[in-house]
Amino acid sequence: MAKTLHITNGDSFTAVLEKLNISGDIITWREMLCEGKTSNDVGSETFWRQRYEYLNRAYKITKDTFINKTLKEYRNLCNQKTQDEIVLWFEYDLFCQVNMIAMLSWLKKNRSDASIAIVCAGNEDASDKLYALTDLTQESLKNLYKNRVYLTKDDIEYGDYIWQLYCENNPIRLQNAIKQNKSQLSYLSKAMEAHIHRFPSLKNGLNELENKMLQKSIQQTLNSKEEIVHEMLKDQGVYGFGDIQFSKMATTLRPLFKSFNPVKLTKTGVNVAEAIENYYPIIRNDKEYLGGTPKYSFLFVEDGAQLLKL
Structure with missing residues (x-):
């Protein structure tokens, strides 16, 4: 049996990893x-039912697709019980970091016997550029793996704690907790700050990314929805979203x-x-979580970057 999981x-990175x-x-x-x-x-x-209901409503993901793509792979994970070491390959962005802490929470409960390490792409050179795992050469990936970070019990506890807070109905507690990050999860606080910026602004009811989409539509000459999506993909900071999210x-x-x-805004669009x-x-939707x-x-x-409970 393999010693490492x-x-x-x-899937994009899995294809890369298989060649390493x-x-x-x-x-x-x-x-x-x-x-x-x-x-x-x-x-x-409960967890999987909520996830299926959301993905079906928001992205028309069918039950068959959800079972065959997500649940079967999860069951495969549950059957992996013998490896001494588990290595998480994730990135700096919000998309990845939320998945990573959910994984740490699961591992804490189900595989506390294993040694857990992370290979996390982000700051890889002297520039300000943040790199995805798929941006890196095979040599760089092997080097990252060689220098993988072994998480302490405290690191895993902290990742699980932030996951618990992320799942609570109290993001103010989460915002305070990320300021105390002394763990080796070095990209987590920045990603969670981006999450806090996803709540609607007091100024106009849209969040950071929604406002960015409107600003791009005013400032740039764009000729299709696809061009807006392309511009958002290029300039989204640490969110790590895909085209389907910006299209939605x-x-x-x-x-x-x-x-x-x-691409042209209405008069109301410009005013907003x-x-x-x-x-x-108008945009308020009680089903959105x-x-x-x-x-x-x-x-x-924005003033003070604080959340206000309604």
Whole structure:
């Protein structure tokens, strides 16, 4: 039996890892826990039911797809019980970091016997650029693996603690907890700060990324929804979102656009972008969750970067 179990952040990197000739079994974590409602008991019936309901509603993911892609791979993970070492291959961004702490929470409960290490891509050179695992050469990846970070019990406890807070309906507690990060999870605080910026702004009812989408639509000459999505993918900081997430965002904001071809805002869209009008009463949706928190139950106050409970 293999001595090492590798858990990757997605199919793209799994394909890369398979070519690296690093020994061990590979499990692909196929989830996007940064979106939709989450419960802290990773892998429970409630957890998977909530995840399926969200993915089906938001992205029309069918039950067959969910079972064959996500649940079968999760069951495969549950059957991996013999490896001495478990290596998590994740990245610096919010998308990856939320999945990573959910994984740490699960491992703490189910594989406390194993040694846990992380290979986390991000700052890889003297530049400000943050790298994805798939951006790196085979040599760089092997070097990252060689220098993988072995997590202490305290690191795992902290990752689990942040996951529990992420799944609570109290993001103010989460915001305070990430300021105390003394763990080896070095990208977690920045990612969670980005999460806090996903609550609607007090100024106009849209969050950081939604406002960025409107600003790009004003400042750049864009000719299609696909071009807006492409621009958001290029300039999203530490969110790590994919095209389907930005496409969904554009659809949500569609009433503020006069046209997508070319991209042009309505008068209300321009007023919202300039914080002359507040879009909160119109965009509010009680089914939208960020972790364990209804998205529209808190406002983000830019002055002081604080959350305000409604």
